[in-house]
Amino acid sequence: MGRPRAVVPAWAVHVFFLVCATVAPIGYELAGHAGQPAVQTLVAALPTVTFVVALRSGNLPLRRPWVMAVSGLALLVVAQLAWPSWVRDGRLGQAEGSLPDLMLSASHGLFLAGAALGLRRRMAEDAGGIVDAALVGLCAGGPLWVWGIQPHLTGASITGQTLLLIDVLVLCGVIGCLLRMATTAGPARAPLTYLLVTAAITLAALGVGSLSADGADRLAAQLWLLAFLTLAVVPLHPGVFAVTEPRPGAQPSGGRPHLAWLAAALSTNPLLTAVQTMRGSDSASLLLPIGTLMVIPLVLLRIHRLTVQREHAERTLAYQASHDELTGLCNRRHVMGEIDHALTGVHRGDLAGVTVLLCDLNGFKPINDRFGHLVGDEALTVVAQRLAAATAAGDLVARLGGDEFLVVRRAATAGDLADRIHDALNEPMLLSAGPVSVGVTIGAAHAGPGDATSREALIARADAAMYARKAARAA
Secondary structure: OOOOOOOOOHHHHHHHHHHHHHHHHHHHHHHHHHHHHHHHHHHHHHHHHHHHHHHHHHOOHHHHHHHHHHHHHHHHHHHHOOOOOOOOOOOOOOOOHHHHHHHHHHHHHHHHHHHHOOOOHHHHHHHHHHHHHHHHHHHHHHHHHHHHHHHOOOOOHHHHHHHHHHHHHHHHHHHHHHHHHHHHOOHHHHHHHHHHHHHHHHHHHHHHOOOOOOOOHHHHHHHHHHHHHHHHHHOOOOOOHHHHHOOOOOOOOOOOOOHHHHHHHHHHHHHHHHHHHHOOOOOOOOHHHHHHHHHHHHHHHHHHHHHHHHHHHHHHHHHHHHHOOOOEEEEEHHHHHHHHHHHHHHHHHHHHHHEEEEEEEEEEHHHHHHHHHHHHHHHHHHHHHHHHHHOOOEEEEEOOOOEEEEEEEEEOOOOOOOHHHHHHHHHOEEEEEEOOHHHHEEEEEEEEEOOOOOOHHHHHHHHHHHHHHHHHOOO
């Protein structure tokens, strides 16, 4: 997919944000008590408009996740229309447990779920690091709740506190993730930074809204407006297209966990609860169960990522131990074990016989001498492909080293396999240096029931047959 035409250039996005961030707070104050809800409604609707524009312009790929995110923004606009004075009257962050509180949490959840689905390909390149950052951020929300927010919630309901605590912890986790992603260079840095600032300002608005100090409600309302304005410029930035795509050349990684940091983070909430309990305070009573329930899925996800990473490494090591690095065929060690296994089957009567064909290339050294080893490696790769194509599904093809290959067939006879290999390898090969040709000399040896031949003797017979053919050809 090609990069779509940007809605506006990057410099215009920054200018637009600075102008709006200056004008909106002034306009909010000038609107007075009666006009402030209208200003809040207009600003709250702005991110929905800009995201819809970006979706229509194609600047936001993966439409479904972003449609989910926009539905969360639309829910915020509905809440603003239904309760226009809710923020102005200082009820933001008060944890009343009212319907506006519920709609606020639901809208945040929808937007964050949609954004996470939209960013999943970007996050996949550093999945382990992202989960670690989310864990650290989420656990950092514990001290903020215990010392900065919960003590100021006078008369708040349990439902309201629960909704607000979940919102605070989720925002802290999101900030951790965005901090991790925003440190990467590239066109996605600016929109990711805007998302990071949006989450931080939203968290600050909720924290300030919980205070009972004079002017806290006005500051919370101003921060609320600024959060909407910051979010509104994200889909307009031309780099938002890169946010949903992995970085060029980046490889998915499980990431190495920083165990000391994770241990400290995961210990925070239990320690806070223990300290508050010893002091006779209940300010941390909600933190331990809710924080733990939110941490458990992330810990399980991290363990899953480490398990997948380990299994992948084990499969890679097993493959490398049994296959040739250049051609992808079985290597000497693996094929020798398979011959031993096949001979054991013949001796027991489980197999009708086993045949080995030792294939030595003719004219390969001049290719290396004339064109170099890189072209020689190309030739060996083509030979390996042709050998695999000429053999049957049950045959085993291996590279012994250099230009020697070995084919193992578990059957009473090899049939016309040697002729097919000979015809396949005598066809000219078109390499980067031009067309080249090689030949092949094949020595075959067979072991059947009642034959007590060992693996070494069987290969020695094939080797003797091959050299006999070479001598006959040279004569």
